[in-house]
Amino acid sequence: xxxxxxxxxxxxxxxxxTLDFWLEQRWLIPEENAAGIDFSDVDxxxxxxxxxxxxxxxxxxxxxxxILHLVDQLHGLRGVLEQLAGExxxxxxx
Amino acid sequence: MxxxxxxxxxxxxxxxxxxxxxxxxxxxxxxxxxxxxxxxxEEKFKEVAGAYDLLGDAEKRKRFDNGEIDASGAERPQQRFxxxxxxxxxxxxYTDTSGFADFTDSEDAxxxxxxxxxxxxxxxxxxxxxxxxxIDFVESITGASKRLTLPDxxxxxxxxxAGLVDGQVLRLRGKGARGTGKGRPGDAxxxxxxxxxxxxxxxxxxxxxxxxxxxxxAVLGGKIRVxxxxxxxxxxxxxxxxxxxxxxxxxxxxxRRSGGHGDELVxxxxxxxxxxxxxxEAFVSNWEKGxxxxxxxxxxx
Numbered sequence: 001x002x003x004x005x006x007x008x009x010x011x012x013x014x015x016x017x018t019l020d021f022w023l024e025q026r027w028l029i030p031e032e033n034a035a036g037i038d039f040s041d042v043d044x045x046x047x048x049x050x051x052x053x054x055x056x057x058x059x060x061x062x063x064x065x066x067i068l069h070l071v072d073q074l075h076g077l078r079g080v081l082e083q084l085a086g087e088x089x090x091x092x093x094x
Numbered sequence: 095m096x097x098x099x100x101x102x103x104x105x106x107x108x109x110x111x112x113x114x115x116x117x118x119x120x121x122x123x124x125x126x127x128x129x130x131x132x133x134x135x136e137e138k139f140k141e142v143a144g145a146y147d148l149l150g151d152a153e154k155r156k157r158f159d160n161g162e163i164d165a166s167g168a169e170r171p172q173q174r175f176x177x178x179x180x181x182x183x184x185x186x187x188y189t190d191t192s193g194f195a196d197f198t199d200s201e202d203a204x205x206x207x208x209x210x211x212x213x214x215x216x217x218x219x220x221x222x223x224x225x226x227x228x229i230d231f232v233e234s235i236t237g238a239s240k241r242l243t244l245p246d247x248x249x250x251x252x253x254x255x256a257g258l259v260d261g262q263v264l265r266l267r268g269k270g271a272r273g274t275g276k277g278r279p280g281d282a283x284x285x286x287x288x289x290x291x292x293x294x295x296x297x298x299x300x301x302x303x304x305x306x307x308x309x310x311x312a313v314l315g316g317k318i319r320v321x322x323x324x325x326x327x328x329x330x331x332x333x334x335x336x337x338x339x340x341x342x343x344x345x346x347x348x349x350r351r352s353g354g355h356g357d358e359l360v361x362x363x364x365x366x367x368x369x370x371x372x373x374x375e376a377f378v379s380n381w382e383k384g385x386x387x388x389x390x391x392x393x394x395x
């Protein structure tokens with residue numbers, strides 16, 4: 001599902017300046033086009049994670065920054081491992 | 095259902111602050127997004143979050159302590175966590191592979207495999223970019239070439255096919271965002287908005303037009319100039335034409351999908367001279383037949 005900025009704010013119960021800060025920090029990188037910003041399910045789930053980190057767990061901005069960086073690396077690694085596992089199962093002729 | 099105090103590992107006498115501390119400690123360890131591969135962590139996290147929902151809210155905690163509600167409290171709505179997306183293609187904007195770049199430097203087979211998948215990731219197709227382009231009604235019928243100015247200052251030439259309708263989306267292959275490496279570029283998707291025209295309206299493949307004519311043209315007939323999307327044409331108005339008389343200009347409408355064109359329907363509208371004319375008034379007052387004609391009785395016109 002694609003949302004615009006207003007729908008995204010309502011869905012998460014966020015203030016505009018909070019979201020703007022997250023976008024500025026590039027914690028969220030939604031798709032932009034000529035008409036504005038499109039937020040997808042991925043962005044929504046990621047924003048929920050950031051919200052949990054900030055409000056429920058009480059991390060400050062530096063902490064969030066660091067956690068996101070580690071989580072992104074972890075997922076990068078998981079993605080590559082998954083791909084490798086796939087390649088090992090179906091060996092390509094070289 | 096487990097006792098929420100046991101789930102959080104606090105005594106039933108614990109203060110609100112202690113409960114929050116206990117929750118934060120457990121949640122940080124169990125949050126599904128921080129344990130992407132661990133299904134058990136998700137279950138435990140839900141349990142912990144459910145317990146905190148109950149005990150973190152003073153009102154709910156009191157009702158639970160009094161036995162008014164059970165430990166299930168209010169069920170948390172189903173939530174899709176970030177980890178459900180994170181390894182899919184859709185999150186490639188966020189994932190980061192720099193954390194194991196050093197692995198690919200070595201010579202062994204594992205490094206070679208890593209390098210290959212790195213290359214596969216490097217050749218990612220670009221994404222599609224969406225634009226909106228308003229055009230004039232006439233351009234939608236005849237087709238046109240438009241130049242779109244992009245937000246980054248570049249331009250894009252768009253060929254509008256004849257007969258396009260409002261809201262139609264044109265796909266320009268390879269004109270979207272650049273891919274990385276050998277990945278092909280994305281497409282530009284252009285939604286075309288047809289601006290309404292003062293004169294013409296479209297009905298399927300036909301277009302219609304209301305054309306004002308003078309009283310003398312209506313009574314005596316004659317040749318009149320009619321605008322069409324492809325320029326003016328001459329049309330003969332028959333003697334005794336009335337307001338509402340519709341004439342058909344063959345092939346002046348929008349192109350048909352099956353070939354050929356629709357028609358332009360010209361609805362005539364008789365318009366009297368703006369300022370009262372003494373000669374016309376004198377004629378009408380002496381015109382006996384005009385006084386006996388009652389249009390209300392004559393429904394055929």
